[in-house]
Amino acid sequence: MVGVVSTAVSGFVHPALFYRDEAEYVGVAVPFIRGGLAAGEPVAVAVPRPRLRLLADALGADARRTTMIDMSQAGRNPGRIIPTVLRAFADQFPAQRTRIVGEPVWPGRSPAELPACVQHEALINFAFAGRTLTILCPYDVSALDEAVVAHARTTHPVLVDRDASWESPDYDPDVGLRAGNTALPHRPPSTEVLFSADTVRAARAYAVARARRAGLPERRVLDVELVVSELGSNCVAHGGGRGSLWVFVDDGYLVCEVANAGIISDPLAGRSPVSPDESRGRGLLLVNQLADLVRVHTTAETTTVRAYLALD
Amino acid sequence: MIDVLLVEDDLADVLMIEEALASLPAPPRLHVATDGVEATAFLRREGMHARAPRPAFVLLDLNMPRKDGFEVLREVKGDESLSVIPIVVFSTSDEPQQIRRSYVARANAYVVKPMDVDDFMRVVREIEQFYAQIVTGPPFPRREA
Numbered sequence: 001m002v003g004v005v006s007t008a009v010s011g012f013v014h015p016a017l018f019y020r021d022e023a024e025y026v027g028v029a030v031p032f033i034r035g036g037l038a039a040g041e042p043v044a045v046a047v048p049r050p051r052l053r054l055l056a057d058a059l060g061a062d063a064r065r066t067t068m069i070d071m072s073q074a075g076r077n078p079g080r081i082i083p084t085v086l087r088a089f090a091d092q093f094p095a096q097r098t099r100i101v102g103e104p105v106w107p108g109r110s111p112a113e114l115p116a117c118v119q120h121e122a123l124i125n126f127a128f129a130g131r132t133l134t135i136l137c138p139y140d141v142s143a144l145d146e147a148v149v150a151h152a153r154t155t156h157p158v159l160v161d162r163d164a165s166w167e168s169p170d171y172d173p174d175v176g177l178r179a180g181n182t183a184l185p186h187r188p189p190s191t192e193v194l195f196s197a198d199t200v201r202a203a204r205a206y207a208v209a210r211a212r213r214a215g216l217p218e219r220r221v222l223d224v225e226l227v228v229s230e231l232g233s234n235c236v237a238h239g240g241g242r243g244s245l246w247v248f249v250d251d252g253y254l255v256c257e258v259a260n261a262g263i264i265s266d267p268l269a270g271r272s273p274v275s276p277d278e279s280r281g282r283g284l285l286l287v288n289q290l291a292d293l294v295r296v297h298t299t300a301e302t303t304t305v306r307a308y309l310a311l312d
Numbered sequence: 313m314i315d316v317l318l319v320e321d322d323l324a325d326v327l328m329i330e331e332a333l334a335s336l337p338a339p340p341r342l343h344v345a346t347d348g349v350e351a352t353a354f355l356r357r358e359g360m361h362a363r364a365p366r367p368a369f370v371l372l373d374l375n376m377p378r379k380d381g382f383e384v385l386r387e388v389k390g391d392e393s394l395s396v397i398p399i400v401v402f403s404t405s406d407e408p409q410q411i412r413r414s415y416v417a418r419a420n421a422y423v424v425k426p427m428d429v430d431d432f433m434r435v436v437r438e439i440e441q442f443y444a445q446i447v448t449g450p451p452f453p454r455r456e457a
Contacts, residue, residue, distance in 0.1 A: 191343070194343065194345045194351075203346070242353065
């Protein structure tokens with residue numbers, strides 16, 4: 001035990017830190033980080049930029065021994081945090097216990113992003129089961145909505161504040177998975193483009209044209225092309241051979257929505273790193289890398305994927 | 313809101329038709345098939361199109377890969393459950409043989425695509441207005457609607 005965060009010698013520990021101000025944040029996170037460094041454990045801090053600066057200042061010289069990651073950039077899309085931030089760090093040290101401070105939810109996350117954040121936090125419990133590491137997830141309870149904090153109680157088996165650590169009586173990651181798999185917000189009136197293996201290129205061309213018309217920066221038009229290509233190929237391969245595409249603008253995003261008759265049975269689809277010699281499993285992973293937000297709604301009959309790309 | 317099925321493989325035409333319809337006071341819901349196979353799958357409610365709406369009319373190009381407009385016409389008009397759906401052939405061709413062949417295949421109307429962009433947009437809007445506001449469409453059984 002270093003500070004209030006329990007750090008078992010083996011196994012996966014996933015506590016949520018409920019903090020109310022910077023003093024409480026630093027007061028728990030810094031001993032957690034320094035405890036890891038003192039034990040010779042690799043430590044990463046993946047938090048939004050202002051919090052990154054706060055912890056770097058508090059750590060002083062120890063900050064240079066810690067991997068610092070701006071979560072507001074690397075984790076803007078919650079769907080890419082597990083492969084790109086957490087596993088990208090932890091997988092470098094397969095034989096060592098590691099520690100990560102990971103803050104995926106911060107005030108200012110949009111209503112569209114929050115279900116994806118909850119889903120991400122729930123999936124961490126499955127993605128790292130059996131691994132030897134601790135991921136401490138800070139939650140600013142003074143600024144976040146109570147519903148967000150309530151979800152944190154279901155997605156974290158352990159809760160921590162400045163004084164103590166205790167088991168969450170509400171822990172049930174399936175609740176978080178369901179919260180992330182809710183019906184998507186109403187789609188504004190938009191054209192449905194039908195496609196199959198022979199016409200997926202036409203659908204892609206339509207998406208590119210709509211992206212340009214919507215004013216998406218040219219450097220990101222290629223992202224749209226790749227996103228629709230991957231989602232379209234998934235439909236053809238796993239979704240009954242057919243799909244539908246809608247492209248629309250919503251709240252500062254260009255949104256590419258693809259629906260098909262397939263179902264996603266693996267909740268970690270698109271969140272597991274793929275080695276260069278594997279030929280499958282890249283589609284949704286790539287979409288998660290390229291998009292600023294990805295929402296998935298899968299039912300017993302259909303799967304709908306929305307990829308959001310910021311227009312600014 | 314009415315539904316319109318556009319069967320067209322030319323992206324520029326798709327975008328122009330989309331823009332023309334979007335400028336209407338009450339734009340229809342547009343569904344685009346880029347070839348005849350997709351169009352008939354939608355109309356027959358195959359696979360993921362099981363809950364597809366019945367379009368108020370179909371705007372059909374003739375020259376398309378895999379299954380061209382004439383084949384679509386033959387299949388739809390030969391299917392008792394679909395044959396009442398109005399089909400407007402919308403083609404660049406003004407060849408009398410093509411026009412006659414379309415009517416023989418029971419097209420409800422044949423419209424030559426205007427070359428001028430403004431005329432093109434106006435004609436698209438007028439076709440939609442005709443079917444949305446003037447025509448009383450075929451009634452479908454409740455399950456079919």
